[in-house]
Amino acid sequence: MKENPSITDIGEKQTTSIFIDLKELLKGIVLIANVLPVFTGFWLALYFTDSAFAAYWDVFVLTIAGSTLIMAGALILNNWYEVDLDTVMQRTKRRPTVTGNISMNVILWVGISASILGFVLLLFTSVEASIYAFVGWFTYVVLYTFWSKRKYTLNTIIGSVSGAVTPLIGWAAIDSAFHVVPIMLFIILFIWQIPHTFSIAIKRYDEYKAAGVPMLPVVHGFELTKRQTLVYIVCLLPLPFYLMSLGTAFVVVATILNIVWIVVGASGFFMKNDRKWARINFVFSLNYLTILFLMMIIVTLPMFHS
Known part of the structure; x- marks a missing residue:
């Protein structure tokens, strides 16, 4: 005899479903x-202005x-607008915009x-931080999602601006971001996103092609x-030297990461399987950014300074 599911089981399934929908x-x-670059920018601003957390x-x-x-609002609006593309692409078919678990009007609002x-x-932090956030939001929602993604291969470069402003937001909440450190963080993030996104585009070539998205590959x-x-990876090589104020250890580690990434990038010309190389490059790019930004935080901890 088939057992009827209990109220508890139904509740757990609904909770799990809601969690999955929100995650997607x-x-x-x-x-x-x-969020990590925002925190890093905030943390470094405290350090360089000699302020207590x-x-x-x-x-x-x-x-x-x-x-x-x-950022969440921008991502939600991106999903709302791209529902037709998400229906075609395998990796996005679980989004509630595609499944219909949440109505499109609710998602929009x-x-x-x-x-x-x-x-x-x-706005309760600083006007400058709000301006950087608006630049990021406008670039991602309007210039990238609404305008360039379906028309131009330059969509990758346009979209990279939105992710690059994040450390400026964190820094500007404390002090003006017209400082070499946040500017370098912006440039690093801007450049990093391009080879990172190219790897995704190669990995998901068939999906982007089926959806008619003009990604570079x-x-x-x-x-x-x-x-x-x-x-673009090579362009990252000199940037750590503009951050000597973070210490020799940081510059050495960042330079080693850059050299290793150049080797990984160059290996793409010798590997027969382009998508396998793209996966390797993608994974390395994620680890690269995580290590780089965590190092910035670690080297500026009070215990590391006299």
Whole structure:
């Protein structure tokens, strides 16, 4: 005899389903990955202005909460607009916009509301931080999602601006970001996103092609994409030397990471399986960024300085 599911079982399944829908809607890993540079920018601003974290804990909460809501709102609006593309691409078919688990109107208003609330919170930190957040939001939602993604291979470069402003938001909540450190963080993130995204585009070539998204490998092929990937990776090589203020240890580690990544990028011309190389390059790029930003935090901890 078939047992009827209990109320508890039904509740657990519904909770799990809601959690999965939210994770897919907010692109969980992407959202978390963008919070780290905001925190790093905030932390480094405290360090270089010789400020105590305890004196700015309320600003920290507003900065992280506000920027997270703005980024979440942008990602939600991206999902709302791209539902037709997500229906075609295998990796996005679980999103609630595709499954219909959440209505499109609800998703639209949640995206708008999260964005507005995030800006309200961030305005309590500084106007400059809010301006950087708006630049990131506008670039991602309007210039990338609404305009360039379906038309131009340059969509990758345009979209990279939105992710690159994140450390500027964190820094500007404490002090003006017209400083060599946050500017270098912006440049590093801007350049990093391009080879990182190219790897995704090669990995997901068939899906992007089926969806009609003009990613570089879809329009111009793998060879050109691999060459451009290597060029952008090489461009990262001199940047740590502009961050000597973070110490020799950081510059050495960052330079080693850059050299290793150049080797990984160049290996694409010798590997027969382009998608296997793209997976390796993608994984390394994630580890590269994580190690780089965590190192910035570690070397500026008080215990590492006299």
